[in-house]
Amino acid sequence: MMDAAARRAESRIDDADLAALAGDVAGDHAVERPTLYVYEAPVRIAHWVSAFAIFTLMVTGYLIGSPLPTVSGEAYDTFVMGYIRFTHFAAGQVLAVSFLARIVWAFFGNAHSRQIFYIPVWSKQFWYEVFYEAAWYAFLVAKPKRYVGHNPLAQVGMFTGFTLFVAFMIITGFALYSEGTGIDSWQHKLFGWVFSIWPNSQDVHTWHHLGMWALVTFVIVHVYAAIREDIMSRQSMISSIVSGERQFRD
């Protein structure tokens, strides 16, 4: 027979136990997980602005190269091609501004904000880890290494697949845009040199198309890698680009 005080003592729960006992109806317990702030707000905003702009540019760009079926009626009643081209040019300028802002932020932001703008080609360690990561994707090693920001392979992918390709698209895009604005425009003054490389702008159009498809393949790989790593690497990926925080699950 226990006295009341002893019973009370037994049923008293301290803070540590509380955490262990708290749980949802399924009996799952909340766990403290190491979380790091990786992607600052400007990086996340630039990411999503670029994503939507690039999606818009791909759809409208494709329709500029292969227009929709002919519309009937008076020419002044419709502006189908005009709106598609306007959307393309507007999204292009948005992408360019966000890209520029992102470059500026690389000078002020944390170390992760600089990752996509360079590849440390001089670092032996870096290349070793690129191959290690490649081996992880080739199912040759059992567990990937942990990184707070991009892993080295991802850094190579982001630098070429995003930074270089998007820069190429912005440059060729403005060069093509300058054809409409004329040779006295700032677009032509800044980007007209593209036509010194390809004197016939027909070639610039073709390269701009190929650049679009290069970005399509980048997006496929980028999204797949993000989802896969989120599951396989035991760290958050998809929510990180929304909240900015990376959580390590064990």
Add this chain to the structure above:
Amino acid sequence: MGAATETFYSVIRRQGITRRSFHKFCSLTATSLGLGPLAASRIANALETKPRIPVIWMHGLECTCCSESFIRSAHPLVKDAVLSMISLDYDDTIMAAAGHQAEAILEETRAKYKGQYILAVEGNPPLNEGGMFCIDGGKPFVEKLKLMAEDAMAIIAWGACASWGCVQAAKPNPTQATPIDKVITNKPIIKVPGCPPIAEVMTGVITYILTFGKLPELDRQGRPKMFYSQRIHDKCYRRSHFDAGQFVEEWDDESARKGYCLYKMGCKGPTTYNACSTVRWNGGVSFPIQSGHGCIGCSEDGFWDKGSFYDRLTTIKQFGIEKNADQIGMVAAGAVGAAVVAHAAVTAVKRLATKREDATQDT
């Protein structure tokens, strides 16, 4: 070919052209050059006072379409006046002299007007086999060109041949036909591309040089800005149909009858810099798009090697199979997509297998 001290005006009057017609020509030229009302009197003044500039017109590997266009310069007076205005000392296709007599004029002009004459080149020199694919006056054309270019004031590269190479330079270019600016690098060169260039553009360029005593302002690619700074597309009278999204889908469909935009039929207007949609051809009668056919981009570099004239998207031949950028891109994206799916499948299988292993180890 008259004495060089003659002014243009005296030659023009000698040809029986009235002063009234002369002024008509001046104002027409000023207008076509976009120079404003005062320029007409300046042109007249220049033609009345300046001595004629000797022009040597040479023919390399070409089809003479530039000459054919030139002699059809729309305003009759333009044709008469220009052929008289310049002192056309040598043009082997249309000159009266022949043989040694003709060739002697070259030497004479070179000595007498050192650094003062204009070298107008129609066609280009083939460089392969020491230039043997184009023999002119018993010598490879490339030698003649280099010799005459040495003492020229400036060079006018007539047409797509002299400017870019044109069809004789099409892949694989067996004769190694080479545009003028790749052969002559120490002289100012004005490119007047087109196959052929518009007659009024040709006479306009010459008139500009005569009037102002200097070369017209050139763009990045060496073409006179006044005629080549805008695309066919920018001034096309069918542009409203382009913006509206009204296209000819196939030849002889309803849209073709209505005169809709030829963009989908491979019109190269959006990438072609020339004055066709403003100056037009044959005295402003028409131009290709107006007659229902897309622009083939004949004034653009490499237009002869860029796939079909009737495709919107350019065929890329570097891949062995002939596909356009979108077809190649779709294949690439499809391949990457398939690779991703396969990779995901392997990942899933691996993961399941590992889990099962873990499970068996646990028990």
